[in-house]
Amino acid sequence: MREPRVVLLTGTSGQVGFELQRSLQGLGTVVALDRHRLDLRDPQQIRDVVRAMQPVLIVNPAAYTAVDAAESDVADATRLNVDAPRVFAEEAKRVGAALVHYSTDYVFDGTKPEAYVESDPTDPRNVYGKTKLAGEQAIAATGCNHLILRTSWVYGTRGKNFLLTMLRLGAERDELSVVADQIGAPTWANTIASLTSQVLAQSVAGNDDETRDWWRRHSGTYHLSAGGETSWHGFAEAIFELAGEARRPLVKPIPASSYPTPAARPANSRMSNDKLAASFGVRAPDWREALRLCLAGR
Template identity: 65%
Template sequence: MNVAQAERTILVTGTNGQVGFELARTLQGLGRIVALDRSGLDLSKLDQVRSVVREVRPALIVNPAAYTAVDKAETEFDLAMRINGEAPGVLAEEAKRLDAALIHYSTDYVFDGQKPSPYLEEDPTDPQNAYGKSKLAGETAIEAVGGKYLVFRTSWVYGARGKNFLLTMLRLGRERPELKVVADQFGAPTWSNTIAALTAHILAQSQIANDERQWWGERSGVYHMTASDSTSWHGFASSIFALAKLQSRPNVLPIPASDYPTPAKRPVNSRMSNDKLVNVFGLRPPRWDDALKLCLEQC
């Protein structure tokens, strides 16, 4: 009897983060949730990663934990690579040893951002910053191990907690009458709850499959998982203030990215196609602005 049959325990990492927080709640009902934040599972400590997985013996590992300080990664590349690049490979190895499955989250930053249309999963990767390189290394490590796995690339993640563009805009909007926001970079703002909900739907499909091993065997791989449609950072900010209940709205001015230089280069085009996700799992993510309305009800 394998571990998945004996006990369906789901190990969720990074539960203080935006996506991890939502996953620990949304996955209820699909198994016994073991939710660990950094104090319980620090991905920078690879020996601890192995020992925790071997102690918990999960049937499924869901790994939203990551080094996400994009600009800081330029000077902390070794740390970013250990957390984003090496730890996912260790999780994949331990999952395979247990005959468990692994779900991991990656990013649009694995691409160079120069394609004029939305990126497909099979498009060549070419990360332009340290963070993107570390996340691509994680994908590569998981694929090299094989086994049962799903890698979901997402983009422009925001939510009602943590550090993200939405909460930064709401704070600055209360403090300043005018804001300058980049208008020539494009992507799909994706609510952390959307990512968790879609993940839960997909896991439910795996559990009701006639042959769960075959289900994973046929579907393991990389998928894009973002909100539908796209906008610019300026468009995102403008929508936030149009929908948020603030006493006064700041004037949001569009600027080119060249007017807001950052240590890490950002892609011009972060748009990714969800067609593979739709075709394989029958799930169509909501429009980014519809999800934003729901999220703002919590802020």
């Protein structure tokens, strides 16, 4: 085993990256880099950083996540969601590291009536989903040891997300209209980080040979989202119910057709976590329980 074990973490200014800085402690020396210290639009800088640090593990939650903006900013979305993951994967293969990368429910078209499993055909409906899928494929094509973790409807107490938007608008307005015919599982950034660290702890539990065997057996794509399901409308109602704010707006359900956006969204974003549970013995809590814990910690 290399000494010291270096874990390279990107995207630390984002929701998941911020939480990972804490949850990954104990797996090695975590070197956390935000966009000011590592420009993911610069492939050569990525290569130089990985070769200099010689990490045993690269964890990459960084991404272009502005779904609507991506429709008119294809080049930048491609640089961050396709090119950067590919270079990380190539360099991971070169230095003998493993790569953990995060993807999205938006790789599916949302027409399946049940929860999606990892082997279901992908067919993204927007540029964001297309670039995230291309990033997945680029990683797998390198043959590096990797985990691709698809998640959904990510929120937390920092950054830009649905939870913070609802709390802000709820303090300003008496009535909100929220889409009720798109179904998924709101997933707390802390849940993603915690389960990631629990999975990765299993990879380093043995000697070097056992670690290599672990990655050989487990490399692949997994779904990691909260348990249960709801609509955006149901999520909003739960936010105001559990937040305990003195002022609570009326939340009206509307169809997605009444709230047109540049990027099409899948109607069904539900994903089965059974493969994750079977492979690693971990399962995310129900979305409502996680939301309660998140709001309690504000």
